[in-house]
Amino acid sequence: MLTYTLKRLLQGIVTVWFIATATFVAMHAVPGDPLANERATTEQIRRNLEQRYGLDRPVSEQYVVYLEGMLRGDFGISFTQENRRVNDIIRENFPVSATLGILAVTYAALGGILFGALTALFRNRLPDLVIMFLVILGISVPSFVVAALSQLALVDMNAFLGFSLLPVAGWGTLRHMIVPSMVLGLGTMAYLARLMRSSMLEITNSDFIRTARAKGLPPARIFLKHQLRNAILPVVTVLGPAIAAITTGGFVVELVFAIPGLGRSFVEAVQQLDYTVIMGTTVFYGGFLVSMVIVVDLLYGWIDPRVRLE
């Protein structure tokens, strides 16, 4: 287990280095003058700005400085908001995105497992058909449409009630979080439910379930102890990619619901071509995703010992 953990960690570090390099290369390939929308009106100001952002040095040196900064966890100064460090922007916005993401993942995992199990239990009967229809809808409708429609529904609901039960947009209290996290988790939940269903159906036909039935165990016990526990395994494997999908899917939800998260600040940075914020956020996200995948892998190795022997 220790060797496996170390190996995964080392792989993760190399991956993050690759992400950082790819980001650096992509951002340096952007055409145009990075100081074009700055107030670099005179030569002196331009020289000072170039010095401040290290643009006066050769690219190879910039790369070394950039990697050193990353190692120290320092992402530099924002291009458009000159008195702010990228670290401050991340520190301020990431907790919001993380809260939203954790809620969405929880909701997606619980809902996916529950609905998937229900469809398998009621195979080809009404609950199965209804849930599968909703699942297909959840997979096919883009998240920004779901977000917009749920906002519309919130407006109507609040107008009908005469007071604001659940706010239409914004951030702050738990009531602000309920609907955005549900919208964010919906696609993943649908995907997990489908996976759970096929996994459950496969196990229903396996030998140990037949044995359990034959020795007269109560159906509820078979369902919970034997079927559900084994069927959850494949769901755990896709949780890593699912977390990745949810964190980047957060962009849309944050934009539509006006949530001050990292996704929204990334989109704003892209629109204003704020080089350092774009680079910092990408590497931060990349590192976060890589560590999530590693955590899920280790978790899976702990649950299912067959994996770490490979």
Add this chain to the structure above:
Amino acid sequence: MSVALRFSAADFEPVATERTLQAASRPSLSYWQDTWRRLKQNRRASASLGTVVALGALAVAGPWVWRVDPSAQDVDQISQAPAWPPSALIVEPYTAWGGVTAEPTQPGDVVTDVRLAEPATTQAVRLVWEPVIGAAGYVVYRSVYDPAPDRALGLPVGEMVGANRASFEDRLDLEPRRYWYSVVVMDGSRAERETYAALVVDAVRTVSAEDAESRGWAQNAGALEPGDRIDLPYHPLGTDYLGRDLFARLMYGARVSLFIGVVAPLLFVLVGIVWGSAAGFMGGRADQLLMRFADFVIALPFLLFVILFKIAFGIGPGESGVFPMLVALVLLGWPSTARLVRGQILQVRQEGYVSASQLLGARTSYLVFRHMIPQTMGVILVTLTFAVPSAIFTEAFLSFIGMGVAPPTPSWGSMANEGIRTMLSHPHELLFPAVIISVTVLAFNLLGDGLRDALDVRMRGRE
């Protein structure tokens, strides 16, 4: 007594065997014929296939049939919901109206007998009423909703000073729809009274013959008589916030969205096949190197890097931005196919029939084209089908956050993005692109499911 047995040579001929005793056979089906048969039997999959073909036809042939410029603005029909073909009544050109003054005959808080001086048109709405003794003046409001429930009178369109003013002419941006006009009396200190007199008016779309010609609705103004009706440009699915025809935009958008949605997966699956089979064949150090690189690319946060690459490739003025998006999708999309193909190749390489073929002296190219590719084709086809909806989603997502196709080129994602701004007042602008994206994604997903089941060898030959 003896029986003479005479045998001739003919008696020693072998008896002809009847070969058609009982044959339980069925026509032989190749793997692909069988797959096609099973796909056709799957009702959901064949319906999806039909939908996909119809969408393709809409994108290719649609703009040839419905020849409306998707970026032409119809300023007379902005944010028009789907409706019957609109028409306009030809009227005399507008002439100024002096208005009506009348001596007030009765006191009161509110004017009485609000009526139309002449039929309401989009040219002008002319109201007259019985004035009130002691009024300092009158304020006229116009609303598109019934003001009754909470006295929301709407837009103040005019203020008349003097007790004897008894008319008002509204010419402000009139549309062919229902209006609620309210007249409020101002008292001595020019404060408005609480009560109001209301009139519901249905304005009729009218146009003068000269205007009709100058707007291109009619060829020859001289041939038009007041009272004639002329047809206006028809927008079957309505128009957007700039008055552009939604139907035309949806079809041109289909060209953009389906182009990206189909071509990007085709390209990256191709790259993946080459990369994966190279890794699978070469094996050893080369395989490790190639696959390690694929692992790195997979670990890149997909959407962030699509955006990064899109900025890096830049969009020049006047370009639509389709090409940078294609490149970004291909650069990031190939590794999963490469992994899949490599796994398949490794698996197929170990099969007995491949070794047998090799023993019989088959060349590598024969092995590849006869055994490897047909074996992996099914899996690749399923991957391709599932890659299309995700590419369409990515395009829509990027256009939605403003990083996708540049305006005025329509794509479904950018149309949905524009539709969201007006979704409260004109929901159809969001609804149509959203529905067509969902239908497309659904069709490709169900088709992928059906293909996967149909290609499953375990199901072969079953009904």
